[in-house]
Amino acid sequence: MPRSSTPSHREVELLETLRRLGGSGRSTELALMLDVSEETVRRTIKSLAKAGSVERVHGGAYLVGPRSTGETGPSFFRRMGENPDEKAQIAAAVMPQIVDGMTVFLDVGSTTSFVAEALRQRRNLTVVTNSIGVAQLLANHNGNRLHLLGGEMCGDDRGTFGPVAQAQAARFAFDLAILSADALSPKYGLLFHNAAEAELTRAVTAAADQVIVVTTHSKFTESAPHRGPEPQKLTQLVSDREPGKKLARAMQDWRVHFTLATPASEGQ
Numbered sequence: 001m002p003r004s005s006t007p008s009h010r011e012v013e014l015l016e017t018l019r020r021l022g023g024s025g026r027s028t029e030l031a032l033m034l035d036v037s038e039e040t041v042r043r044t045i046k047s048l049a050k051a052g053s054v055e056r057v058h059g060g061a062y063l064v065g066p067r068s069t070g071e072t073g074p075s076f077f078r079r080m081g082e083n084p085d086e087k088a089q090i091a092a093a094v095m096p097q098i099v100d101g102m103t104v105f106l107d108v109g110s111t112t113s114f115v116a117e118a119l120r121q122r123r124n125l126t127v128v129t130n131s132i133g134v135a136q137l138l139a140n141h142n143g144n145r146l147h148l149l150g151g152e153m154c155g156d157d158r159g160t161f162g163p164v165a166q167a168q169a170a171r172f173a174f175d176l177a178i179l180s181a182d183a184l185s186p187k188y189g190l191l192f193h194n195a196a197e198a199e200l201t202r203a204v205t206a207a208a209d210q211v212i213v214v215t216t217h218s219k220f221t222e223s224a225p226h227r228g229p230e231p232q233k234l235t236q237l238v239s240d241r242e243p244g245k246k247l248a249r250a251m252q253d254w255r256v257h258f259t260l261a262t263p264a265s266e267g268q
């Protein structure tokens with residue numbers, strides 16, 4: 001049963017921070033913004049969850065109840081809570097390919113956000129992103145230079161999209177782009193529910209030397225209406241399971257390398 005006591009100063013601060021982040025946040029970024037330890041954030045989230053103010057998920061929390069933006073719910077953060085171990089393994093498998101000083105693009109995907117957390121080990125990166133969460137994690141850290149793309153904010157994905165974001169992304173020369181997808185098709189490659197997201201991936205891919213797609217195996221059987229970049233322009237797919245026969249054959253035709261992320265990728 002929700003408690004009736006007045007929230008503490010720390011709880012009020014955390015609630016306000018969640019609102020500024022669009023309604024959801026990971027413990028890592030909340031700790032950075034509040035300048036406290038992650039353990040303090042976890043204790044505060046636990047208290048707020050008992051009060052019915054937030055919903056706890058793996059690695060963070062999201063606000064519950066009506067929201068002024070009219071959004072139906074924090075679908076991004078629910079995705080963050082799905083398959084966290086697999087996403088962490090995928091991030092660990094990508095890390096050896098990202099070295100200090102690179103220019104890297106990271107999108108708004110939930111798996112990509114795990115890559116962003118791992119990238120706090122790197123130094124002097126030029127990071128370009130349309131994700132609020134990625135920006136919070138990597139800005140002003142280890143000499144990184146962080147560029148947050150402009151454009152229209154989509155609160156559900158906690159990111160920016162549209163012609164402005166596309167034009168700004170096209171001005172960079174990326175050593176590496178890390179992309180996610182809503183679905184992977186043997187016929188079309190990356191598919192997205194959001195048309196603007198699909199268009200942004202096209203602009204980013206055209207400006208990148210290498211493009212790595214990070215996604216859990218659940219996307220192998222999903223479908224979405226909007227096509228992303230030409231699959232022949234992708235470099236690598238990193239996932240927690242092998243693709244099926246049709247997708248594997250298509251990847252061979254596209255010359256896309258597959259990397260299987262396992263617990264061993266984390267050095268276990």
